[in-house]
Amino acid sequence: MNLGELMQRAQAWQAQGQLEAAAALYQAWLGFAGHAPLHRAVAGFNWGTVLGALRRPEQALQAYEQALALKPDFAQALLNQAHQYEHLGRSDEALATWARVYDGIEHLDSIGGEALDLQLHALNNSARLLEQLRRYDESETLMARSLMLKATQGDVIQHYVHIRQKQCEWPVYKPVGAVTENQLLTYTSLLAMLSASDDPALQLLTSQRFVFEKVSKYEGKPYHRQHGPAQREGRFRIGYLSGDLCMHAVGLLTAELYGLHDRQRFEVIAYEWSREDGTPLRERIKAGFDRRVALQGLDDEAAARRIAQDGVDVLVDLQGLTSGARPGILVHRPAPIQVGYLGLPATSALPGVDWILADRYVMQPDYLKYCSEKPIYLSTCYQVSDRQREMGAPPTRAQYQLPEGAFVFASFNNNHKVSEAMFGAWLRILQRVPNSVLWLLADNRWSEANLKAAAAAAGIEAQRLIFAPRVAPPDYLARFALADLVLDTFPYNAGTTASDCLWAGAPILTLSGRSYISRMCGSLLTAVGLPDLITENLADYERLAVQIGRNPARAASYKRYLREQGRSSALFDIPAIVRDIERQFAHLATQARAGLPLQAL
Template structure:
């Protein structure tokens, strides 16, 4: 056993003598800091705080601002946030240009759930030039990046972009900063998104791009696989040994675990809740492993009720969460996250289940070493594209996407209630704006030009995207007033809106997923373009299941021509609507019990491989 370098009795004696020396003003500042360091190494923060406070009560020194700063850091560690704030402010009062104290104060304000105060504090560091790109470069970058991160979290997207751009101007070699900067530009429809700032090339941007951002930027499956593998290399810690036995457990009922932070009012739960409810309990036990927010929504309560066991893992680190799953002897773990925001890829990396599958959350290959299969259908992942997936496709018999037939729908609104003209053809696209790109939006504008009695109804995602889309329309000779923006509403009202539109225009290369399912459920035809990647074939998969292949195009020109033709031929659109209404009752897309049986059959198939 190694000897403790700081035995408790020795530290107790040192602390007592130090406090006496402070009262006699017989302790030098460097001695104080050395004693505090020894106490910190012994994990005695309460004693460190007492030591600093005693010094400040008895000693006047030019370096007391450093002692106040250290006291603030110690009190923050102890969770005494109000007292920590007082200490930081005392440090600043003694040395107003002490930038690190300002930075820590901002971090403390964020922790106190005061994001705007934190942003103001951090911005003052830059405004007062307390740091620069010379000597204080590291703190300058930290400040810019903190402003960028928190501004993004509070949906101040333009301010976030500016802060990260300033950071990249000081140091372009920051891949994580590039990643967020790019996605912020996508969200605001700043085009060209991949215009490199000084010191970077387009290749640098592509290398730093997140797998999610690339879904909307490229239909190259090789590029998407490379992005996923790079993410795994940089962010995932794969342990050397698996937690679960490779041969399985031999349970009479297969234990299926769903892993997600989206068991709340989220697109994933909107699709999957009836699947959870209908899984045959004679053959399966259903577990939910959750780190979702408690949003109080009826959907969250419905998801929880649908699980045989609902296990919160938000207080566990990834290794402990994986051990928790292993202790429940889960036969098949289904990760509903993939590489989306909030994912915890280190959990499946521990391999807590003998068979691990990715489903729905991320529409592409994950590159995750712990994932064996991706749930798909033959349209979604053709045989020719299988080499671009790190997972083995687990093909369902009919359709990869499940549907909820019980989704609530509000009373259908009139066009006037939606702010729409009664006598115009209404194209709509309620996809998130980050899925838009120059080529797709310009195609939509050409459709408007060729269909003069039409408008385009979009989601009011954020004001910067809205302004940029309107400016783009004006630049292309389309009256911006023909772009109409719908605010976000509750799911029931959102679904009801679809009754007021004539044709849904899908995005490419990142198709609508849940959004396309919603539109089709509400009887609104969806026009899509299919490509090579998972994300670019989602809507085509749904339309194939509905028996509406004529709404699937293989080029933007075909897409544009088809949209114009449908807007001009009311009879053709009426026929499509009638087939869609019939398909709601008869197609495999909305036959959820049949989907569940196919889903169960696929799970039993892979479970047999480990028995």
């Protein structure tokens, strides 16, 4: 059998899903001597590709090594060899191998491929892995190099914009090569757009572009009708769909939610692909469900069919379009009622997600036309949280290098949420409040350096910016006691962080805008009973921060209020919020079971 016949037969097996047979065929063919070295190298490469598809990285790596022993300049084999190194956790070897391709493409044999495409593949995968490794400066450099070679790479532009946000590289929208500022804006990811703009129309367009380009289309009969029970009876079934039911912001907020559902009326099921991180939080979350269905081994269509067969009445999507989400499940409509909640505090524009849990503060009437989902309004606050979150031992100022007697402004939001305009406001606040410091999250060394440089340019002494390292959740909660006033970010408000600081007894000053995400903190402040800490423009935000900073007794009164009444407020009456959610879900599910048009209360 010659190489052409081998490949034709193996590809036929692969097309039928018979990967084991294809791998065995390549292995057997390579066991015979007499084939030309180039043909053996190509066959070895194909064998490695099949083994990679079978998720056998060690065997795939050996196949690529055999191919490269026969043809050391085989560019595609080097690319795939690097992928197997990555799968095996050998990141440095993966990066070094990709570098051989992008730095030496002119010395390699592309064997029928386009040299530029292979070079871009190496650059882009190196940049992706470096970003995952939090080596942001190296990642950005390779992204820029890739875009200099080919400007029309939307996915690369998307990551380039966001990695600049992560490093507080301002202006974020800095053209590179032939990439225009318009292209940078067009290909901004939704997460990055939520930090960049409070314009709900831009947020909607960003979601729509993502759905159009990335989400599979399905226009057939809804799966809940195709595969679901003909008659739904008994307890209402709520399914929670997520890969974040672990040590993640969503997991931290919802840990108590699942166990609080009324089991006489509701069955609660997790449909998940969350990582087993070994934390007590993960175990608590798992214990809150009646049962859990792991979706890791199912494709989107099979997962949707499984959910439909289970007769789920309400499917709550906790991820939207965030990292690791599986929107392809939702487009099949496995449940008659599909609701977005918490993971994406914005419109997803996803076909099949018809509802979003909200309150009348975060979703005002003018916002509705920019939202593809209809609101399910909760009566107090949209956000559940965890009353069992563990608080660490009270720290001292000395532990965090905070000066005694200084007024401490703080912000522990992720650095990508810190905009140039808001940081400028914080610096002006420091200028107007003597003996004050700004306590920030030490997210990464590049953002820290850039923030320090911006402060120095504004005439702020270096010692007035203090960076707090990441610590375990109990210690993170405990250190809020050292803050006099927490400063919220805009337009991407604090969500989990706002809940944490109010639970820990620290007041937070926010700026509310037009979009859901820019009104989250205002919703929490309203529910906790501190609406006077909500502002609606940057000038008022600065003015109020300065007033409080110059009057420490006022900050102390807010802290006293939170200490005495905060945890008994509507914000932390989690059982009441859960009953409110259940009331809405039961109302919609009753309508759906009766075949009536759906309308929220």
